[in-house]
Amino acid sequence: MAKAKTVYECEACGAQAPKWSGQCMDCGAWNTLVESRIGATPPKVGGGSAGGRNRGQYAGSSGVVVSLNEVQSKEAPRTSTGVGELDRVLGGGLVSGSAVLIGGDPGIGKSTLLLQACARLSENRGVLYVTGEESLEQVRIRAERLAVGEFPLRLAAETCVEQIIATAEVEKPRVLVVDSIQTIFSEGVQSAPGAVGQLRESASQLVRFAKQTGTAVFLVGHVTKEGQIAGPRVLEHMVDTVLYFENDAGSRYRVIRAVKNRFGAVNELGVFAMDEAGLKEVRNPSAIFLSGHQSDVSGSAVMVAREGSRPLLVEVQALVDSSQTHNPRRVAVGLDQNRLSMLLAVMHRHGGIAMGDQDVFINVVGGLKVEETAADLPLLLAALSSFRDKPLPKGMVVFGEIGLSGEVRPVYNGEERLYEAAKHGFKLAIVPRANAPRKSPDGMKIIPVRRLGDAIDAILRDAE
DSSP states (O other), X not given: OOOOEEEEEETTTOOEESSXXXXXXXXXXXXXXXXEEEOSSOOOOSOHHHHHTXXXXXXXXXXXXXXXXXXXXXXXXXXXXXXXXXXHHHTSSEETTOEEEEEOOTTSSHHHHHHHHHHHHTTTSOEEEEEXXXXXXHHHHHHHHTTOTTSOOEEEEOOBHHHHHHHHHHHOOSEEEEEOGXXXXXXXXXXXXTSHHHHHHHHHHHHHHHHHHTOEEEEEEOBOTTSSBSSOTHHHXXXXXXXXXXXXXXXXXXXXXXXXXXXXXXXXXXXXXXXXXXXXXXXXXXXXXXXXXXXXXXXXXXXXXXXXXEEEEEEEEEEEEEOSSSSOOEEEESSOHHHHHHHHHHHHHHHOOOOTTXXXXXXXXXXXXXOSGGGHHHHHHHHHHHHHTOOOOTTEEEOOEEOTTSBEEOOTTXXXXXXXXXXXXXXXXXXXXXXXXXXXXXXXXXXEESBHHHHHHXXXXXXX
């Protein structure tokens, strides 16, 4: 093997430089270049019978050029993990040969969820759980607490990726879990575990093993203080699916979201509740995102959000109060703060309601992050309700996008949102005119609006 050489790699983007500098020339990040020693000859991966099986099916390395219309397509078979909410975010189940990256804050439940799912999977197929952070005794203690200690799950404590793959070639599992990718190192890269080069090389070998053997691989990843998976973003590009755990501080509920999925919908949502026996599925997540006020309160509006293939009832709360400073505050938790400022300007221009001297605070109940524009109209109506200290009509849901000229624009799957609201007992809905159904759900009154002023007038009429 040729002599190893020293390079400097960016922890943000993975770019290499021959010498250290304060700023990465590729992505512009500061103080992210770290020293790494790499060998000239890459390690051999995927040797033996396991590395060679199904190579043509998964690796696609034959080099033969064919026409697109000659390629035979087929639906990827799915395997249930035994956890319905995890199956949902995966797109209906686990796909053979897929690589799934799961990230989240420490202690949020990544290892707990995978241990529960893998224990159930081990009843019908081989599963190998590799831990690089805990001893086998610690895993056994957690398994007993989760009541899965008697399942035939295979365990290994190892941090060398070459040894992990060699063990997997002997065990021939159908599912492989590596917890976590930041603790794994490759013998061909002369840097500490968790460094950019180690992350990229270790993940590359594991993904290649998944494709060549048809083994489904789960990789657990730590996150940075910004909430992104630690290491270069190329790590997310290498895998098929990226899942993020989210939760509100102090809340027992956990939300797992798909931000990338080659085998299903992105932004799909799974909801769990954490207790002493592990993570429990929440079958009706709308119930936890509604506060259930005993009496009418101002500053509260209920919307129907769409997360992946699931409609969710979400409460948007607003607090509008006279500002004590020269620069009124605009704070949004769970919504885009820049969009809040824009919508308040639209409210002033096209609704005739000025809040320029008011502090405006917006919050989505339950710690959920709503990224779709359907939250525009409920946000403004909740702010108006708080500003005038008058509750919105009881049993009302709202959704709709607001344009800069004051028009209320339609959102997708409007009819399905209305039926979800009717199922939970809501009797009144203010929706964009283009989303008004030909036949309203039983017992629900639909108020279609074209402009923001129409929605404000409808609220005032109902309040009278």
